[in-house]
Amino acid sequence: MIKVLFVASEAMPLVKTGGLADVAYALPKALLSLGADVRVIMPKHRAIKEKFEHLIEEVTHATIRLGWRETYLGLQTFELDGIRYYFIDNEDYFGGKIYRGGDEENEQYMFFCRGVLEALPYLDFKPDVLHCNDWHTGMIPFLLRTQYADAYPDTGTVFTIHNIKFQGQAKFDIMADVLSVPERYYTPSALEQGGSANMMKAGIVFADRVTTVSPTYAREIVETELGMGMQGILASRGADVSGIVNGIDEDEFDPASDPALPAHYDAADLKGKRECKKALRAAFGLKAEWYAPIICMITRLTSQKGLDLVREAADGLLGSGAAFVLLGSGDEEYEVFFNKLSEKYPGRAGVYLGYNEERARLIYAGSDFLLMPSLFEPCGLSQMIAQRYGTLPIVRSTGGLADTVDPYNKYEKTGDGFAFAPYSAHDMMLVINLTLDVYREDKPMLRQLRANAMTKNHSFAASAEEYLKLYGALAPSGKVKK
Numbered sequence: 490m491i492k493v494l495f496v497a498s499e500a501m502p503l504v505k506t507g508g509l510a511d512v513a514y515a516l517p518k519a520l521l522s523l524g525a526d527v528r529v530i531m532p533k534h535r536a537i538k539e540k541f542e543h544l545i546e547e548v549t550h551a552t553i554r555l556g557w558r559e560t561y562l563g564l565q566t567f568e569l570d571g572i573r574y575y576f577i578d579n580e581d582y583f584g585g586k587i588y589r590g591g592d593e594e595n596e597q598y599m600f601f602c603r604g605v606l607e608a609l610p611y612l613d614f615k616p617d618v619l620h621c622n623d624w625h626t627g628m629i630p631f632l633l634r635t636q637y638a639d640a641y642p643d644t645g646t647v648f649t650i651h652n653i654k655f656q657g658q659a660k661f662d663i664m665a666d667v668l669s670v671p672e673r674y675y676t677p678s679a680l681e682q683g684g685s686a687n688m689m690k691a692g693i694v695f696a697d698r699v700t701t702v703s704p705t706y707a708r709e710i711v712e713t714e715l716g717m718g719m720q721g722i723l724a725s726r727g728a729d730v731s732g733i734v735n736g737i738d739e740d741e742f743d744p745a746s747d748p749a750l751p752a753h754y755d756a757a758d759l760k761g762k763r764e765c766k767k768a769l770r771a772a773f774g775l776k777a778e779w780y781a782p783i784i785c786m787i788t789r790l791t792s793q794k795g796l797d798l799v800r801e802a803a804d805g806l807l808g809s810g811a812a813f814v815l816l817g818s819g820d821e822e823y824e825v826f827f828n829k830l831s832e833k834y835p836g837r838a839g840v841y842l843g844y845n846e847e848r849a850r851l852i853y854a855g856s857d858f859l860l861m862p863s864l865f866e867p868c869g870l871s872q873m874i875a876q877r878y879g880t881l882p883i884v885r886s887t888g889g890l891a892d893t894v895d896p897y898n899k900y901e902k903t904g905d906g907f908a909f910a911p912y913s914a915h916d917m918m919l920v921i922n923l924t925l926d927v928y929r930e931d932k933p934m935l936r937q938l939r940a941n942a943m944t945k946n947h948s949f950a951a952s953a954e955e956y957l958k959l960y961g962a963l964a965p966s967g968k969v970k971k
C-alpha cells in the first residue's frame with residue numbers, strides 16, 4: 490500500500506480560505522477509499538487550536554535550528570473523519586493569521602517546510618511520497634533533494650500548482666538566512682526568478698513530478714503568459730508536468746441531503762429546487778417577477794474572477810429580465826461596485842458581502858445559472874458545485890472551466906452549461922442572452938441540460954486514480970532520480 494504525506498497550508502474541515510482547502514480534504518479522502526495510506530500535514534493555525542485542542546495529542550517537540558537561531562517545533566496529531574492529520578506547531582509563526590503577507594508570510598512557510606522535514610522521523614509511518622501543494626510547500630522538494638538527500642534518498646515528491654499567480658517571492662538573503670541555502674542555488678535554473686528567490690519555482694524545479702489542477706491550465710501555464718513567468722522552467726520539465734482535474738466531494742455537496750437547504754431534490758424531481766428558489770428570493774429580498782431567472786455568483790472578489798466584465802455588462806445583465814445574486818468578499822473596488830448595484834436595482838440585484846457557507850449553498854440550489862467569466866481559472870470548484878445543484882454554469886472557456894463544462898450546442902442538443910471564449914463583456918452578454926432564450930423558450934432543452942449537469946460525475950475517484958499512478962511511478966523503486 491502506497492504511503493503518501495499530503496502537505497498543505499490549509500485543509501477542510503479545519504481551516505479554509507479557498508479551493509485548496511476543499512481539495513486537501515476531498516483528495517486524501519478519495520485516495521484513502523482506493524486503499525492508499527494518505528495522511529495530511531499542515532500548520533497548527535490558531536483556528537485549529539481553538540476548535541480542536543481537546544482532541545489533539547502531542548507526538549513530540551524539539552528545538553530545531555533555523556539558520557543562525559534555534560526555535561521551537563511541536564509535532565501533534567489527531568484523526569478526524571478517518572483522516573490522520575499531523576500539525577507543525579509554533580505559536581510565533583502560526584498563532585495569528587494563516588497568511589501574514591510579505592516577508593512575514595515567507596518566513597512562516599519557510600519554517601513550515603523545515604518543520605515538515607524535521608518531523609518526518611517522528612511520524613508513525615514512513616511516506617513513499619510527499620505531495621506538496623502551492624508555493625507554501627515549495628521549499629520541501631528543494632530541501633529534500635539537497636540538505637536531506639542522504640536522509641531520504643527514496644522519498645518521491647509531487648508538487649501541485651493550484652494557482653501559479655502566487656509564487657512566494659522572497660529576498661534571497663532571508664531565504665539563505667532562514668533555510669541555510671547556499672548562494673550557488675540562486676540562479677535562474679534553480680531558485681532565482683526576476684531578482685528574487687521564488688518558492689513556487691523551487692517546487693517546480695526540484696519535485697519529481699509537477700501537476701496542476703486541470704489539463705487545460707497545464708497547457709496554458711506552459712504555453713501562454715498565464716504561466717506568469719514560469720513558462721520556460723515548466724517547459725524544461727517536459728512530460729514531468731501534467732494536469733489532473735479536481736473533483737468535489739459528492740456527499741458533501743448533494744441537493745438530496747444538504748442540511749442547509751429548505752427543501753431537497755434530485756435530477757429526477759426538481760420540485761424542491763423551486764422551494765429553494767423561493768427561499769433565496771426571500772433571503773435576498775428579490776422582487777423580480779416570480780418566473781425571472783436568477784443568475785448568481787459565489788466568488789472571491791478579485792480580478793481573476795472576471796469581475797471587470799461583470800462590471801462593464803451589469804446594466805445589460807440587469808436589463809435582460811434576469812435577477813442577479815452575488816455572494817463574495819475581497820477587493821474593495823468590487824465590494825463598493827456591487828453594493829451600489831444592489832441600490833440601483835432594488836429587488837432585482839441582491840448582494841451579500843462576506844463569506845458564508847450556508848448562504849452559498851442556498852444560492853447554489855435556488856439559482857438558475859451561475860456566472861463565472863474568469864480571466865484565468867486553474868480548475869474552479871464553484872461551477873462543479875453549481876452543476877450538482879442543477880444550476881447551469883455560464884463560464885469563460887479557460888483552464889478547468891474548459892475541462893469541466895460541456896457548452897450547450899443547439900444543433901446537437903448537448904451540453905451541461907454555457908461558455909464563451911474571448912475575454913470581452915460583449916461576448917459574455919451574447920452567451921447570457923442565448924442562455925436566457927433557452928430558459929424562456931425551450932423548457933425541454935433546459936430540463937435536459939439540467940439533468941446532464943446534475944448527473945455528471947464530479948467525484949474525485951477518477952482523478953485519485955491518476956494521482957495513484959503518478960505516486961506509483963515514483964515510489965518506492967521507480968522514483969525518478971534528478
Ligand code: ADP
Pocket residue numbers: 507508509511787788789816817818843844845846849868869870871872874
Ligand atoms: P478559488 O479557490 O479560486 O477561490 P474555487 O471555485 O476553486 O475558487 O473555490 C471556491 C470555493 O469557495 C467554492 O467552494 C465556493 O463555493 C467557495 N466560496 C467562494 N466565495 C465564497 C463566499 N463568499 N462564501 C461562501 N463560500 C464561498
